[in-house]
Every structure is written in structure tokens, then in C-alpha cells.
Amino acid sequence: MEIKKVAILGSGRLGRGIAENAATKGYEVTLFTQGAGSQNAPHRIEQSLNRKVAKWALTETQKRVILNRISYTADLKELANADLVIEATVDHLYTKQELLRTADRLCKPNVIFILTSAMLPVYEIARSLSRSQLLVGARFIPPVVDVDVVEFSYSQDTDPEAVETVKKFIASLGKTAVHVHESPGLVNPRALVTLINEAAYLLDEGVASADAVEAIIKHSWGMSQGPFEMADRMGIDIILDWMEQLQERYGDHYKPAPVIRRLVRQGKLGVKTQQGFFHYNEAGQRIDISGLGQEEK
Amino acid sequence: MKILVINCGSSSLKYKLFDMDKDSVIAEGRVERIGENDGIITHQAVDREKVNKTKPIPEHSVAISECLSLLTDPEVGAIESLNDIKGIGHRVLHGGEYFKQSTLVDDTALDQMEELRDLGPLHMPANILGIRSCMKLMPNTPQVAVFDTAFHSTMPKHAYLYAVPYELYQRYRIRRYGFHGTSHNYIALRVAQLMNRDVKELKIISCHLGNGASLAAIDGGRSVDTSMGFTPLEGLMMGTRSGDIDPSALEYVMDKEDVPMANIINMLNKHSGLYGIAGAGDMRDIVQGVEDQKPMHMLAFDMYEYRIRKYIGAYIAAMNGVDAIAFTAGIGENTPSLRAKICDNLSYFGIAIDHQVNQQRGEFELSTPESKVKVYVIPTDEEIMIAKDTLKLITENNNKSKQ
Numbered sequence: 001m002e003i004k005k006v007a008i009l010g011s012g013r014l015g016r017g018i019a020e021n022a023a024t025k026g027y028e029v030t031l032f033t034q035g036a037g038s039q040n041a042p043h044r045i046e047q048s049l050n051r052k053v054a055k056w057a058l059t060e061t062q063k064r065v066i067l068n069r070i071s072y073t074a075d076l077k078e079l080a081n082a083d084l085v086i087e088a089t090v091d092h093l094y095t096k097q098e099l100l101r102t103a104d105r106l107c108k109p110n111v112i113f114i115l116t117s118a119m120l121p122v123y124e125i126a127r128s129l130s131r132s133q134l135l136v137g138a139r140f141i142p143p144v145v146d147v148d149v150v151e152f153s154y155s156q157d158t159d160p161e162a163v164e165t166v167k168k169f170i171a172s173l174g175k176t177a178v179h180v181h182e183s184p185g186l187v188n189p190r191a192l193v194t195l196i197n198e199a200a201y202l203l204d205e206g207v208a209s210a211d212a213v214e215a216i217i218k219h220s221w222g223m224s225q226g227p228f229e230m231a232d233r234m235g236i237d238i239i240l241d242w243m244e245q246l247q248e249r250y251g252d253h254y255k256p257a258p259v260i261r262r263l264v265r266q267g268k269l270g271v272k273t274q275q276g277f278f279h280y281n282e283a284g285q286r287i288d289i290s291g292l293g294q295e296e297k
Numbered sequence: 298m299k300i301l302v303i304n305c306g307s308s309s310l311k312y313k314l315f316d317m318d319k320d321s322v323i324a325e326g327r328v329e330r331i332g333e334n335d336g337i338i339t340h341q342a343v344d345r346e347k348v349n350k351t352k353p354i355p356e357h358s359v360a361i362s363e364c365l366s367l368l369t370d371p372e373v374g375a376i377e378s379l380n381d382i383k384g385i386g387h388r389v390l391h392g393g394e395y396f397k398q399s400t401l402v403d404d405t406a407l408d409q410m411e412e413l414r415d416l417g418p419l420h421m422p423a424n425i426l427g428i429r430s431c432m433k434l435m436p437n438t439p440q441v442a443v444f445d446t447a448f449h450s451t452m453p454k455h456a457y458l459y460a461v462p463y464e465l466y467q468r469y470r471i472r473r474y475g476f477h478g479t480s481h482n483y484i485a486l487r488v489a490q491l492m493n494r495d496v497k498e499l500k501i502i503s504c505h506l507g508n509g510a511s512l513a514a515i516d517g518g519r520s521v522d523t524s525m526g527f528t529p530l531e532g533l534m535m536g537t538r539s540g541d542i543d544p545s546a547l548e549y550v551m552d553k554e555d556v557p558m559a560n561i562i563n564m565l566n567k568h569s570g571l572y573g574i575a576g577a578g579d580m581r582d583i584v585q586g587v588e589d590q591k592p593m594h595m596l597a598f599d600m601y602e603y604r605i606r607k608y609i610g611a612y613i614a615a616m617n618g619v620d621a622i623a624f625t626a627g628i629g630e631n632t633p634s635l636r637a638k639i640c641d642n643l644s645y646f647g648i649a650i651d652h653q654v655n656q657q658r659g660e661f662e663l664s665t666p667e668s669k670v671k672v673y674v675i676p677t678d679e680e681i682m683i684a685k686d687t688l689k690l691i692t693e694n695n696n697k698s699k700q
Contacts, residue, residue, distance in 0.1 A: 002355075056560045056567075057556075058563075
């Protein structure tokens with residue numbers, strides 16, 4: 001089946017990023033907005049496109065065309081029109097199972113589901129669906145529009161044709177699908193939390209300030225953000241949640257550094273609360289107040 | 298003999314059907330919004346009712362079958378059967394170093410065009426799709442590719458090379474290619490006709506000023522230099538393109554604004570030129586702004602004019618003289634104030650125009666009898682050039698197979 005209409009479940013950073021990316025590439029996108037903060041999704045997507053216009057990646061006209069391709073709804077019945085469903089909700093087994101079972105009932109029978117979970121393998125979710133062989137894993141990495149690689153996995157029961165279709169879809173978004181065997185944490189999330197956690201231990205042990213750790217790691221590997229800014233943008237609560245899940249699966253190798261727990265306890269969750277390892281303004285830009293480690297000394 | 302000319306863009310397709318025995322267009326049309334559910338088709342055959350319709354056009358091959366069925370339609374068409382079409386000429390953006398002239402399309406030619414895809418990422422895929430779809434729908438009809446770059450393949454090496462490490466030319470064919478070649482070629486031949494002279498003895502500067510704009514220095518009928526380069530970005534200031542700029546400024550901006558190269562190239566192609574200075578990319582708006590004394594519109598107009606004049610001066614030097622200057626395409630044909638300002642500031646070369654005549658529309662000479670250099674406005678006709686090349690190649694091919 002030709003894919004024209006893409007439904008995205010979840011309007012968090014990941015869902016919005018995929019929506020913007022798919023609409024930019026010409027797909028008609030329906031973003032399903034449920035839960036707290038989701039009313040903001042249209043505004044956040046427009047803001048993101050405005051930044052691109054201001055930085056010359058898009059023209060005003062292109063922006064308007066892209067915005068017109070995205071519609072927002074909280075009514076799951078509209079899933080009946082979708083040619084492809086992308087699930088981008090929080091990484092909790094029961095939430096996802098529940099939502100996808102509902103989608104399973106409402107969608108046309110041959111529609112493929114994409115699971116973007118970092119932590120939950122395809123087979124665990126597939127079990128509860130009637131279209132279990134049409135579920136394919138594709139971990140988009142935020143910021144979705146800028147990262148051109150997707151971790152892509154499937155179970156041994158997945159229909160090979162569905163795998164090919166998803167691969168083509170990913171390519172049509174201007175990204176390369178790299179296959180990984182399904183396992184909790186895949187490649188990017190495991191490597192990412194390990195880097196963030198090690199940076200957090202360096203801070204806890206007083207080896208260097210947050211600014212210093214950030215600068216050394218960022219510049220020595222030519223990254224656009226260092227580990228702390230990445231954590232702040234991901235949400236430190238999400239990082240902690242992932243680490244706890246990974247610790248349970250793989251052991252103390254993933255034991256969260258105390259500063260991560262402390263920040264979550266204090267409600268300093270990163271960009272979304274304007275404070276995490278660093279400080280941010282309302283537009284999410286970093287502001288120049290020294291980070292952790294320095295103010296504490 | 299009937300020849301069909303197809304110009305396939307990324308989301309649109311234009312076509313013209315020529316009767317070559319009479320050198321006339323017998324039907325033409327366009328399909329817009331290819332890939333959308335509300336494609337727009339317009340079609341008009343001589344002495345027949347005009348067709349306007351909307352229907353889903355999912356891809357280029359559908360657009361081409363639409364065009365073919367309209368051409369053979371008993372009510373609104375122009376021919377009885379597709380067999381009446383003896384050849385199809387396709388406009389192709391980039392011929393690289395493979396294609397120095399138009400070519401009959403075969404598998405080798407298609408492979409070579411595929412290799413050139415990256416040199417024109419917006420146009421080449423659509424151009425190739427157009428050819429492939431026609432080959433599928435009309436497998437026994439010869440297809441000819443006519444390249445925008447081909448006319449400039451006569452440029453000497455000292456004109457087409459950039460002064461960068463020579464390995465870059467050897468490894469990746471980094472060089473000036475130039476575009477609008479079919480148009481510049483038409484203009485040169487038409488100027489010679491209007492002057493009643495052999496093009497071989499003329500030095501001509503052709504100014505193709507459309508949404509994209511380029512100048513060509515044509516000595517003896519051969520392009521010896523042109524303002525567009527490796528891509529259409531170089532040279533003149535255009536509607537939304539910057540033209541020439543110092544690349545070091547770009548690195549500086551990338552650093553200050555923290556943006557990647559892709560954004561910078563997009564900025565130079567889509568956010569610059571007239572639009573970048575005055576906020577309007579259409580010359581008609583700029584001219585209106587100049588009349589209303591808007592300072593940024595006046596500045597944009599002056600910059601646009603100055604860059605053209607500078608290139609004309611350079612090309613007079615490149616050819617050590619000039620016999621005729623011709624203006625063509627949307628802006629070149631329809632902006633008398635621009636032509637006046639350019640020509641009035643070239644009086645050193647003995648160029649003089651009649652300001653009354655300059656207000657005309659269509660094809661005309663605007664230089665005075667005393668002017669040392671002839672100045673013309675000539676509406677360009679790329680399609681007839683493509684049709685003629687197509688006819689020539691299929692006739693040669695038929696003769697060859699007869700021998």
C-alpha cells in the first residue's frame with residue numbers, strides 16, 4: 001500500500017520531531033495529542049519551523065506548506081484513515097500495549113505500526129496485537145529532523161514486506177535505517193545514558209565542573225552538544241527512567257549517578273523546567289549561568 | 298513531421314507539439330502539481346477548445362499519459378494517433394562533460410545522465426523520469442535529450458576552470474558548466490538573422506534574465522564564457538539567488554549563526570538576490586517599489602543592474618569587442634527601465650538606445666542607427682530549438698540506418 005497519511009501517536013519531543021520531518025517530506029500527518037502539555041504541540045512545531053526559516057533552512061512559503069500538512073486531534077477514531085501508524089509515547093509497556101491495542105482495532109487491517117521505543121523490544125508489544133507481524137521497530141533519535149540515522153529492528157515473526165516498507169519510509173525521510181537486533185536500549189540509548197552517567201559521576205566525584213566536563217567531551221569528539229546539554233534536552237527524568245530499566249535488565253553497570261537522582265528529586269528536569277545541569281530560557285536556549293559543580297563550590 | 302517537446306520539472310510538466318514542416322506549434326499544455334491529489338491540467342490545440350481539468354496525478358508517467366491522450370483526443374487533440382509523433386525532445390538540465398551536444402537517448406546515455414543526478418538534484422531526477430516514462434509509453438519513438446549545459450561546452454579551458462587545486466577538476470569535474478544554453482543559442486542565431494549576417498562573424502552578448510539569470514559571451518556562434526558556473530548559483534544577482542559571493546564570508550556566517558553548510562546554500566539559493574535585499578523576489582514588485590521611491594527596492598534594482606553591466610563589460614573584454622547585445626526571458630523582455638539603465642551606462646562603448654522604442658513589447662531593436670552596438674529584445678524560444686535538434690538527430694539516424 002502506498003503511504004500518504006501518517007498517524008503519529010504522542011506529541012512529545014519525539015512525536016513532534018517525526019511529524020515535522022514527515023510533513024517536510026510531503027506526507028500528510030495526523031498528530032494525536034493526548035495527555036498533559038499536548039495542547040502546545042502546534043505551537044512548538046511552528047516555533048521549530050520558525051527557527052528553520054530564521055536560519056535559512058526553509059522559506060516562509062515552505063513553512064506554510066509544511067504546517068498545512070499537519071493536523072492535530074485527540075480523537076483516536078481518526079486512525080481509520082491512516083496508511084501508517086507511528087507510536088511515540090512514553091516508554092511504559094502497559095501504556096503502549098493499551099494504546100496500540102486500541103489502534104489495532106481502529107486501523108485498516110494492512111496498516112503497519114512502527115514502534116519507536118528505546119527500551120521495549122518489538123516481540124513484547126507484538127504479542128498483544130492482532131497484526132503482530134506488522135509491527136516494526138524504528139528508533140528515531142532526537143532532534144529527529146537533524147539526526148539522519150534510525151535504529152531499526154524487528155522480531156523473527158515480522159513480515160519481511162512490512163520491514164521493506166518501513167525501510168523505504170525511513171529512506172524517504174532522508175534517513176538511513178541501520179538494522180540492530182532487538183534488545184532493550186538498542187545502541188544509541190545505551191551508549192547515550194552511559195556517556196551521560198559517566199559525565200555525572202565525574203561531576204559527583206568533583207573531578208571537574210559541569211561546564212568543564214561538558215566542554216571537554218563536546219569539543220574532543222566534535223559534538224554539537226555535550227552530555228549534560230543532551231540530558232537536559234532529553235529530560236533528566238527520562239534518562240533516570242531509562243537507566244533504572246537498563247539496570248534492572250543488565251545490572252549495576254547502569255546504576256544512576258547520585259546527581260541524576262538529586263536533580264529529578266528537585267524537579268530540575270532539564271530544558272522543560274528551564275533548569276537541569278544547566279539553565280535555559282523559555283525558548284529552550286541555554287543561558288549563561290554557570291552549571292552545577294561551580295555554584296556548589 | 299510532428300515532434301513533441303517535453304520539459305519535465307520536479308512537480309510540473311510542460312509540452313509543445315510542433316509541426317516541423319510548418320515550423321509551428323499545433324498543441325501545447327502543462328500538468329502542474331504532480332504527486333498531489335489535485336493535479337491541474339491545461340491543454341490547447343490550435344483551433345480546438347481549451348481544456349482545463351483537475352485530477353490526481355500521482356507521478357510523472359501519469360502526467361505524460363494524460364498529455365498523450367489529450368494530444369490524440371478526437372475532440373480536443375491535434376493528431377490522430379501517437380504514431381504521428383516521430384520524435385520526442387526532452388529538456389535536460391545537466392549534461393556534465395558527457396554531453397557536448399544533444400543526443401539520441403539509449404541505455405548508455407541514460408546511465409550517464411543517472412551519473413549526473415547529483416549535479417542537479419532538483420531537476421535531473423524529474424528530467425530522467427520524463428524520458429523513462431516516454432520510453433515506456435512509446436517504445437518505438439526515438440527520444441532526444443537536449444542539455445541546458447551543452448551550448449557552453451565550447452568554452453575554452455581558461456574560461457571554464459576555477460583557480461582551485463587541479464585535482465578537483467580531475468577527480469570530480471569541478472568546473473564552470475553554465476546553463477540556459479538552449480536559450481543563449483537561440484538568441485545568437487536570431488540576432489544573426491535580424492542583422493542579416495552570418496553568426497560566425499558576430500560577437501554577441503546574450504542576457505537571459507528570468508527567475509534565474511545568466512549572461513553568455515558568444516563569439517562566432519560559440520559560447521566562450523557564461524556567468525553561471527558549476528551550478529546555477531554563480532554570477533548575476535537573481536530573484537532569490539545571490540550570484541557571486543566571497544566563500545569566506547559564508548564560513549564566517551556559519552560560525553556566527555551556528556548553522557550548517559546546507560542552510561547556507563539554501564540561503565544563497567532561496568533567501569537572497571532581490572528577495573534578500575528588498576523582501577520581494579519578483580522584478581515587477583521591485584520596479585513598482587522604485588516608482589514609489591522605496592529605498593530598499595531602489596537599492597535592489599541598482600545592485601541587479603550593476604551586476605549585469607559589470608558582466609557585459611567583462612564579456613566585451615573577453616571577446617575584445619561586441620556587435621550586439623540581446624535581452625530575453627521574463628525580466629529581460631519586460632523591464633524597459635532596466636534595459637535603459639544598463640545601456641545608458643555603456644555609452645563608452647558607443648551604445649545608444651531609443652528610449653521611446655525601448656518601451657515596446659515583443660521582438661524589436663532598441664539601438665539607434667548611430668549606435669556602434671546593436672541592442673535587441675528577443676523573446677526566447679527554447680522549445681523550437683529542442684524540436685529542431687530532435688528532428689536533426691532522428692533524420693541523421695534514419696539516413697544512417699538506410700545506408
